[in-house]
Each structure stands twice: as structure tokens, then as C-alpha cells.
Amino acid sequence: MKRPIEIAAAGTMLTALVAGLAVPPDAVQGDVQRIMYVHVPSAWLAYLAFGVTLIASVAHLRTRDLRWDRRAGASAEIGVVFTGLALATGMLWGKPVWGVWWTWDARLVLTAAMFFVYLAYLALRRATDDPVIRGKRSAVFGIVAALQIPVVHFSVVWWRSLHQPPTILRPGEPQIDPPLLFALLMAVTAFTVLYAALLRRRVELAEAEDALLTTARIEEPVAGSAVVGPLSRGEGA
Amino acid sequence: MTVWRQAAFLLGFQLRDELRTGEVIAVVIPFGSIALLVIPMAVGIETTLLASIGPGMYWAVVLLFGVVVTQRRTATSNPSHRDALVLLGVDPAARFAATAAASALLLLLFEIGVGLVMIVLYDPVVAGWGWLALVLPLVAAGLAMLGTIAGSVTDGGGALAPLLVAPLAIPILLGAAQATEGLRLGTGILRWILVLALVDVVLALAGVLTARVLEESSR
């Protein structure tokens, strides 16, 4: 059963795909520049998803509503997918253009750091069975991470500014021709719609999984269950 | 009893506990030292290479192995111990401060111990001892607070707490390593001292603010 948002996502993603392949190649980088139409949106969504996780974490701590915790977790899982894609596509762009898979560019290092923070957050969520405890612990870590991330950001930027000349070609440079800019904006829009669709589904999954957790816990033997009422013949402990 | 008195009291307890178990002295310092011993076996033993990578490797070992100090048994207390403290009306912020302070002191001990090993094995050029005397405690405090927060959201054990700490500890590593390198080269290090100080302020605020929330979630 397809929801409207999913149909919209499919539609916009298809349009973005066509746009990315149909527009003229970049004057300097050639066709390889088309990777930017999947790389830049991935990176943008990685940051958006992270922001949503933060907002949902704060909301959860204030309202103690588990729905906010599920949104935080869902957004984080989606975010880690987009961050991974951003890193992978960045490498696929970097190899033909720079000749290497990886450079210690500040932006790359920061994206990698964010990827690991996401992974840590998800690992933390997976380590707790109780949704209530999980919610509090994840929210706390999410907020501490969000407070620390800006410090991570400018410490890395300062570190790289000592060594990196400012003239290195950077992906997503501001001088960009209108048709290419259109393809890029189309892609960013499409990915954002897709994120919304993914988030809805992932929250739905989280609700189903949490329901399983809660019933499982109810079925666990309660302390004092050794003391039972009179049993009729045939019933055993 | 004020929050400060509570914290000081608990700090004494933790340090006495640690003195009894000796986990940091007997286990973690040797562990960090053996790491420094093994690294040249992996990368090569040329004196110039070791002299140049020594300080960097030192800080990496402090960061990655130091987390173990913050996850020691005396820091991650069992639930009944925690519940007893709650019933006694101990401010959760005091408990955070005490645990973090104990970890910081033990980390400082760890840094000094492992630092001596590094100097012996790698023979680096070390400059700016005065500034280093400031860098070491700033690093210890930051790592301690980060580790304490990580310890309180995990159930202790395994690599989960270290995983939570490592990416967020990047500014601590950069600050320490760049400051050490800057002192050697004679360039300005003020920005890196500021980074370390800022990390400590941010984490202190975060730790105190979230302490109360976590109290209720401890199981």
C-alpha cells in the first residue's frame, strides 16, 4: 500500500535522476561532476536527519512521550544511511578527480566523525531493551553529542586550515550554471521528500518493534510467581 | 550537606576504592605502556621516525586507552549502590562531579605514567613543559567527563562506552596534539588551549544538566 508521500518521493527522485543525467556536463570536471547530484543531497540529508534527531531528543526529554524517541531513532538510522552514501559518493568523485579515495579535507573528516557519532548513537539504542530507559539514555547522548559537535567542527577546521591551501577545488562550489543548479536543487528536493517518506515508514517500524518488546516483557516471569494459587490436577508450575 | 561537600565526600570514597582495587595503576598504565611498546614493532624503530610520531602516538594512546580508566569498576557502580545514594538524597550532579573528578585525577596519573614510557621509548623533542603542565589536566578533565557521561548511559562493559567517547573526543585529541606540536615548533598554541578549555566547559555543563535525567533511568 503506497502512501502519497512515497509516490511523491518516487516521482521526484525519478525526475532528479533524469535531470542529473540530462543536463550538460560541467565545463571543468566533465561528466564526473554529475556525482554531485547525489553527493550533495546525501550530505544535506545527513545533516538534516541529525538535526531532527536532536530536536526529537529534546522533545522526548521534555514530554517523556515515546513517540519522540522513536522519531529520534528513526531519523538517526536514516541519517547514518545518508552519511554513508555521502562518504561513498565523495570517494567515488574524489578518485577520478583527485586521484585518491581519501584526503584529510576538513569536510570529509567531519562527515566521517558524524558517521561514527551516528553509529555510536544507534549502538546505544540497540543495547537497551526497555523503551523508556532507551529513550532517556539516547536523548542524553544525543544532546551531549549535539553540544560537542560544534567544538568538533571548528577544531577540525582549524587543524586543517594550518596545512591546507585555500585554492583546492571543493565539491559544491557556489559558481554554478543555471541548468546545473536546477539539477542540484531538484535532487536536494527529491532527497528531502524521500527522507520524509522514509521517516514515516521507519517510525511505523519502530512502533511495531516496540510493541513486540513490551509484550515480551509482560510475558517474563514476575518475581513471586513461585507462589501460586491452588492448582487443579494436571496443572504444573 | 551542600552539593560541593557531597561531591568531595564521594570523591574521597572513589579514590579510596581505587586505591584498594588498584585497577588504574596495575592494569591500565601497563596496558597503555605496552601499546607504546608495540607500535614501533609495527611501524619501524628508526630514531627519527619515532621521535616525530612519539608525541602523537602518546596522545592517541591517552585518548583511546584512557577511556578504560573512566569505565573502571569503581566508577560504574552497581544499581543497588546507586539507589542507596538516591535514597540518601545525594544530588546527582554531585555524583557526576565526584566520579568525573576521580577519573580526572586517575587519568592524570595515567598520563604521567604513560608519558614517561613514551619519552624513554621514542626520545622526542619536548618543549614547553610549563604549558604541558596545563594541557595534561585539561585533557584529563575533558576525557573524564566524557567518559563519565558515557558510563552513565551504558550498562558498563564492552566497547560501547569507548565507541561513544571516541568521536566526541576528537577536539581533545586535536587540542593536545596540536599544542604539543606547536610548542615544539615555537608557534602559537593559544587557540588549542582554548579548544581544550571550551571542551571542558561544555562537558561540565552537559554532565551536570543531564545527571538528573539519567538518575531516573538507572537500572
Added chain:
Amino acid sequence: MSDWGWVTIAYVLVYGTLGTYLVSMTSRIRRARRAQDGR
């Protein structure tokens, strides 16, 4: 490898991953709901 080779790999990776992720979600939801009903 040609430029278009790199582009193809990148696009297949991205669209493939995201498409699979979205589609797999539906079956994961169905599986969780079936397990719930079975209790």
C-alpha cells in the same frame, strides 16, 4: 575507468541503497506485526 563508469557506480549505489531501504521497510513492518499477532 571512464567518467561515466564512476557516475554509474555512484548512481546505482545511491538509488539502489535508498530504494532497497524503503522497500525493505515494508516487509520488516509486516514481519514485526505478524510476530505481534502470533503472541
